[in-house]
Structures are given as structure tokens and as C-alpha cells.
Amino acid sequence: xxxxxxxxxxxxxxxxxxxxxxxxxxxxxxxxLTKTRDSASTNIALDRVKAFVHxxxxxxxxxxxxxxxxxxxxxxxxxxxxxxxxEPVDQIIGMMLYYKLNAVMEERMTVTGLDISSTLGDSxxxxxxxxxxxxxxLTDGWWHRASMQHESIEHDTEPGNVVKxxxxxxxxxxxxxxxxxxxxxxxxxVFANFxxxxx
Numbered sequence: 001x002x003x004x005x006x007x008x009x010x011x012x013x014x015x016x017x018x019x020x021x022x023x024x025x026x027x028x029x030x031x032x033l034t035k036t037r038d039s040a041s042t043n044i045a046l047d048r049v050k051a052f053v054h055x056x057x058x059x060x061x062x063x064x065x066x067x068x069x070x071x072x073x074x075x076x077x078x079x080x081x082x083x084x085x086x087e088p089v090d091q092i093i094g095m096m097l098y099y100k101l102n103a104v105m106e107e108r109m110t111v112t113g114l115d116i117s118s119t120l121g122d123s124x125x126x127x128x129x130x131x132x133x134x135x136x137x138l139t140d141g142w143w144h145r146a147s148m149q150h151e152s153i154e155h156d157t158e159p160g161n162v163v164k165x166x167x168x169x170x171x172x173x174x175x176x177x178x179x180x181x182x183x184x185x186x187x188x189x190v191f192a193n194f195x196x197x198x199x
Contacts, residue, residue: 003033006032008027010027011057012058014059016062029115052101056080060150075151083142097114113127115127148169
């Protein structure tokens, strides 16, 4: 049976807008719909929402990805940065949250509606739901990925002989889905010791 829930959260973050950096307090109200009978998956889905908001977005600086040079500089000096496809006004941040939170919950639960307001936004509430036009979030970006990623800054590439494995971040937080953490049967690893060819 699908269950409708409401979950409210708040977080503090920075906004880089019109060459100014200001701190802003956000309030978000989520309307959620469970999509699985597995209560463990439902709990993990909500824990992923909390982990993303409080782990990735708490104390971040929202910045338009057109200001990539400034975003890279901020990240280089240790500032947590979140890049957006438009200027970081409340409506855009709300749309990003709508798509990203749906992505991280991977259909175990969905956000059917999201309301957001902020101190700098004069406590005006912006509302989003599944019927809204995606606008700048129609293009592929980190906001459609089921990971903790929250920026589009390009990092140095690894040498050609190095394979980089990118983690979603959920395993490290013990927030993998129950079917992903099923015990693996024991395996045998064989090490071969071949003699060097001296010729």
C-alpha cells in the first residue's frame, strides 16, 4: 500500500549571487509517496534525503555553473560548492531539490510536491510538483544522479593506466538498499606465480 507522508527540514547555506556571498536559511516541506512495501527501503530512502541535505547542502555555497572559475576557486580553498544551471534563487534551488531527492531515493519513495522558502527570499514559499516544467533541469546533470554528487566541477583526469572508481557515497554511509547488501558467497582467490622470462 502506498502511504503519503510529509517531511519538513531546514538548512543553512550560502548563495553567490550578483558577485556577493550571503548566508541564507532554507525551509523545505516535502510531500512523499512510498512506492515499496519494504519498510527498510522506505527508511533508507528518507535517510538518504536527510544525508544529502545535511551532508552535502548544509553550509554549501550555491552558485551558477556559468561562474565555473569562481566555483573552482572556492572549492580549491576548501569551500563546499553546489553548482546550478541558473542563478541560485529559491525557485531554482527548489527545483534542484525536487529532481535530486527523487533521484537519490531511486523509486523506493518519490517526492510528489516540494515547497521551499528562505530568509533572503522574504519567506515567500515556492511550490513544485510532478506537473511542473523541468526547465533548466531537463538537461542531464548531477541532479538526475542517485549519488551524493552536487556539483559539476571537472577534476583533474587520472593517467591513462589508472581506472578511477567513483562511489555514490551511500555505501560509506551504510545507506545501500537491502538487496545490495545481501551476503556474498565465499570465493577463492588464486594467486599465480609465473617465473620471469629472462630472455
